Amino acid sequence: MSRVYWIKGRSTNIQKSITSKVATILSFEELAKVVVPNQSLALKVNVSELGYGHSLPPIAVNTFFEQAREMGASALVTDTGSLCKGPRFDGHGWQDTAIMQGFGIGDALDNQMMLTGGFTNEEGRFCPSDGEHLGGVELGSLILDVSNLVVFSHVTAHPLIGMVGAVYNLGMGLLTRAGKSRVHSCLEVQFDENKCTGSKVCLAYCPTGAVCDAGAKVSFDKRICNGCLGCFMSCPSGAMSIKPEGIVEFQESVVEAAAVVAKNLRGNAFYVNFLTSVTPQSDEYPFSDIPFIPDLGILASEDPVALDWVSYQMTVRSPGIPGSIAEDLKVLDKGSDKILAITGNSPAHLLEYAESMMLGKRDCEFLISG
Numbered sequence: 001m002s003r004v005y006w007i008k009g010r011s012t013n014i015q016k017s018i019t020s021k022v023a024t025i026l027s028f029e030e031l032a033k034v035v036v037p038n039q040s041l042a043l044k045v046n047v048s049e050l051g052y053g054h055s056l057p058p059i060a061v062n063t064f065f066e067q068a069r070e071m072g073a074s075a076l077v078t079d080t081g082s083l084c085k086g087p088r089f090d091g092h093g094w095q096d097t098a099i100m101q102g103f104g105i106g107d108a109l110d111n112q113m114m115l116t117g118g119f120t121n122e123e124g125r126f127c128p129s130d131g132e133h134l135g136g137v138e139l140g141s142l143i144l145d146v147s148n149l150v151v152f153s154h155v156t157a158h159p160l161i162g163m164v165g166a167v168y169n170l171g172m173g174l175l176t177r178a179g180k181s182r183v184h185s186c187l188e189v190q191f192d193e194n195k196c197t198g199s200k201v202c203l204a205y206c207p208t209g210a211v212c213d214a215g216a217k218v219s220f221d222k223r224i225c226n227g228c229l230g231c232f233m234s235c236p237s238g239a240m241s242i243k244p245e246g247i248v249e250f251q252e253s254v255v256e257a258a259a260v261v262a263k264n265l266r267g268n269a270f271y272v273n274f275l276t277s278v279t280p281q282s283d284e285y286p287f288s289d290i291p292f293i294p295d296l297g298i299l300a301s302e303d304p305v306a307l308d309w310v311s312y313q314m315t316v317r318s319p320g321i322p323g324s325i326a327e328d329l330k331v332l333d334k335g336s337d338k339i340l341a342i343t344g345n346s347p348a349h350l351l352e353y354a355e356s357m358m359l360g361k362r363d364c365e366f367l368i369s370g
């Protein structure tokens with residue numbers, strides 16, 4: 001049975017600073033298989049979309065990177081670009097966004113930040129998958145070459161999978177653009193012209209020209225839409241929605257992609273979930289509302305399924321924050337499923353499918369480490 005470690009959120013003295021918490025993570029015995037002298041180590045993060053205001057703490061990323069290097073690992077930091085044509089579309093934009101969002105400023109991270117699919121986010125290889133949907137998916141070349149992997153995930157709500165965590169970042173965060181496109185291909189976007197206020201914010205995010213300027217409003221051509229969700233996430237008036245029929249397939253496709261990454265990784269992996277600044281929007285949104293639960297701390301495990309399951313349970317058991325969306329939706333009480341209320345989706349099915357794909361098990365030993 002795998003272990004899930006919990007490092008509590010509060011920091012009441014210097015020994016509980018964020019840098020000390022990262023040192024605690026590095027002291028877990030499972031890390032000895034991942035942070036290995038003279039072996040390459042990819043630290044997967046999501047630098048978040050430009051404008052998202054509650055991303056992973058850069059100090060935690062920088063500290064982990066520095067300490068892993070001091071322990072002899074050849075550490076680098078990686079991420080994937082966005083499928084929509086936002087600021088993170090290619091390597092140039094992604095680097096700029098990472099810096100704007102607080103990652104890799106100056107000498108921090110020693111310029112060892114790179115997209116998993118190279119500068120274009122298109123370098124990679126098709127790898128066959130098990131499961132019902134994908135048949136295979138394009139992994140970024142970096143993840144195929146690296147020895148070991150640590151995935152830092154910022155836990156948030158997500159409109160399609162309920163909750164962002166380790167499985168989602170493993171499944172979506174290490175693919176090339178073609179790979180992400182393949183996973184998104186089951187999604188169908190719908191446009192409600194009556195809700196369109198003509199802000200035209202979405203035009204900057206559409207990579208295919210499916211949304212076009214049509215005078216007072218935009219027009220939408222679903223035949224050339226790739227389901228990237230850029231318009232859905234950026235539209236301030238909710239004119240874009242996602243057909244519910246494709247959502248379960250999307251969840252299962254994410255799991256299948258995660259299983260391909262796990263299968264093709266040359267070495268070992270470890271997962272760290274940050275239950276801090278847990279917002280109703282995921283890091284892919286160009287904005288973020290205030291968090292809806294208090295900071296619960298950091299969870300870590302070598303099992304991504306157990307880790308996400310415990311993370312989800314903790315969001316349910318936590319009280320909500322007054323004044324947040326949790327109050328709007330009347331789910332402030334401990335025991336109310338805030339993720340389900342916010343997104344209409346629970347991560348339970350995704351994690352059940354992940355277990356059936358042998359990605360991990362929800363059953364685990366829960367250890368409090370600080």
Ligand code: SF4
Nearest residue numbers: 206210225226229231
């Ligand atoms: S119309 Fe389709 S391709 Fe264009 S931004 Fe929306 S989801 Fe993406």
